[in-house]
Amino acid sequence: MSRPNVLLVVMDTTRHANTLADGTFESLPALARLASEGTVFDGAVTTAPWTLPAHAAMFSGQYTTDHGTHGGTQYFDPDRAPLARRVRDAGYRTAAVSNNTWVTPEFGFADGFDDFYTRSEPFPSGDDPAAAREAVRTDPLGALRDAVADGTAASTAGNLLYDRFLRDRGDDGARLSNWRIGRWLDAHDGDEPFFLFANYIEPHLPYTPPAEFLPPGFDSGVAERVAQDPWAFLMGETDIGERGFETLEALYEAELRYLDARLGDLFDRLRADGTFDETAIVVVGDHGENVGDHGLMDHQFSLHDTLLRVPLVVKPPAGTGPTVGSVSAPVETRDVFPTLLELAGADAPTHPTVSDRSLLESVCGRADAHREHAVSEYLHPRPSPETLRERFPDSDVDVDRYDRSLRCIRTPRWKYVQATDGREQLYDVAADPDETANLADDRPRVRDRLRRTLRAERGRFDRPAEPADDGTDRHEPPAGTERRLDALGYI
Template sequence: MTVSPGDSTPRTATGSRPPNVVFVVLDTARKASVTPETMPMLCRLADGGTAFERAYATAPWTVPSHASLFTGTETATHGTHGGNPFLDTGLRTLAEAFRDAGYDTVGVSNNTWITEEFGFDRGFDTLRRGWQYLQSDVDMGTVVRGEDRREKLIATRNRLFEGNPLVNLANVCYSEFLQPEGDDGAARTTAWLTDWLERQDDRPFFLFCNYIEPHIPYDPPRAFAEAFLPADWSVDEALALRQDPRAYDCEDYDLSPMAFAALEGLYRGELAYVDRYLQELCQALSVTGHWEDTIFVVCGDHGENIGDHGFFGHQYTLYGTVLHVPLVFYGGPFIGGGQREDPVSLLDLPTTLLEIADIADPPFARQQEGQSMLEGDSRTSRDAVFAEYVSPQPSIERLEARFGTLPEHVYRYDRRLRTIRTDRFAYVCGDDGFERLHDLETDPDELVDVSEDEPGRVRTLRRRLQSHFGPFETLERAAPEQEMRAGTKDRLASLGYL
């Protein structure tokens, strides 16, 4: 892409206007739960565009996965993980590549990890915090999390006069009295984006949006919950279930299979609710005249265990439940592409977006480790995908501070995991000697470990992992040099991270 001096509108090498790119991340959306019933709009986009049926995240949780999506690099390269949640300033971001090619770059994040505090704002002209009604450096989320009126009043008193008290009071009033029931930011995010789109001129734009509805806690509006709950569960009974993944992992409480079925109903209701706003965003693009010139991309950043494999949430494992995600492209070369069954990694997404936009960005090209997903490109032939989990989040020390002495199995989670997934097998190993092998042909749910029956296969896949990532010791799990803000810690704790 070239930009003529004095011309504010970028042009491709052929002189045509480049496409807009809208990149939507559905936080914690797992592929298995995306159906025409839960997400009809996403499925319609898939029917008219291209659906990648075997798309996998590079990591099982938000920070390392988004770092890969933003930089096109593996966790072992970008170094952003539980022990260091800050994005390396030496890496170029996708937004920087679009901005420097002449695009207007805007983002809305509804996940507290994906903010300027952790370096994810680089390249965005605007990166809006979706959990704040009025944008402010002071996060009043502590008020939202108060268990009763007394706690809410104390939190308000403690933080009201940090920064602008009027802005803080407005944020409290919105969260406590005016926010739509069951909404985690999708409604106001879509409304803000619609207003932004109405004010756009001819300049192409790169728009990023993280919708967090599918994330814990699962609390969709009642109508969406009722549609997916088991017949013998009421909405009130389901919403009363404790949703505390770390406490569950540490055996602080238990959940029955029936309770997990109800929680999965709530989770599916969240997917259906956010799908409604996915449709509104598409309509806004159409009404404002941008749809025909837009490449629209939707993916999950990772999946979720809802009682699967004995886990709740998306930490400590590399099963397909936390890695297999929806990925749909609509527009441009992906119109009418149908269902693609070739394996792809979310690592491939930024490379593909820049290629579609005809953006040649040498610094990004030098660092990226992904492959093009365009059909007919010689680089699209993957025979395996890889993922990595560097350190437990929260750390074992944080879990001990909260729960005291932990069950023995929890201490085993203090390890680094890697996985390779081929057409036939899923192999996982840890830096503590842990190994699992699953034959996906006979065991697609990864329930039976066949590593002892397939020693030759294990050796081959172990060698491939080491060849791909290098030795386990190549990435330290040291504490970060920076310290996150206290308000950020509070909000992350409410999402089950701390």
């Protein structure tokens, strides 16, 4: 395990139920092959249910309340000496390829990377094509004026031309990401091991998979008509219905199959040039997705297992000896941080808020690195109730019920969820995996025990204060970034 290459792959918005429900990647052959050479962590739980705080946890080893990056403070502070900087200081060449706008230099994630490639279009400075088309549709003159003022007119036009004539239909950037990774690897001289981080956004809304990955007999006409606006659904502006959600589920699973194929291309590329065996690979979902589950779409406003349980695979470099095939006990995605640092031989922080539970303990059978429980937090609702009311002024839906912070503790049997508005939930997830029956009043001893454990481990639970106005705008993304986030459903 001396200085292997290290590859971290994040499958954005990928939930356990559609990947590892039976304990294997039955419908995802590339991941199944990778898992056969490493360890599957079937009990993996993300520390946060959406992209920004979930990635900050993997880059810092901390919970959201500790790294402080969430919907209210939208910036990952590089002063935390994040993952890439530590790995680079250990003698690695580092690169990142990210298709999620949240995981970019604009939000603090570039620190420690020698090269950082963003976006699913060739011109990162330009607008996302979907956002550009929507801007032109609603206000063509204003869109042109803004593009000229921002200096993005030419790059946006280039992205639109690429999207219209060159981009593979249904591809959200995976193919372009693989091309960028291939070029970067070709330019890598091999004198230094590499650390490569790649975020693939395919399973994220909107679901638009290539036709060849849809199930046989799939009605594409229904797919074109079904609404994919999660906030219009939440506010009662669209009625998707049972058939509509069945369609969305089929589209979501097709996105996963397409992403698996592109990951297979990436792994085959490493095999072809002889670097696969000497590369440690970690593949993880940053969070899951609600596809009509619990009356919700997207991945906000709840801490249900549809958002928290994610796939996690660790494939060590060849020569490390036999590996444990599967671990069912709880682990947290923030444990990815010490795992990668150990693989790279990098210095690890000793701060008590940082995870020191390397998953390699379990992978290599040295010790049992699992946890008795996992903790997740959701500190700031996004979009805010005010934003939803502004976007849907005629809706009579009470969105103030989402104006709260959440945290939970999950054991193999029980899940306790606490909200800052005083509401509590308790689920027997072993007997009720869909979390349909709230037992908070029926099992008070279990509820109180888990509440005490959560309090002892994480302290008081209060709504985080609004960020102070310090005269800077580093937490406010520029207009072009806001438009790209809006195209992904982040309003």
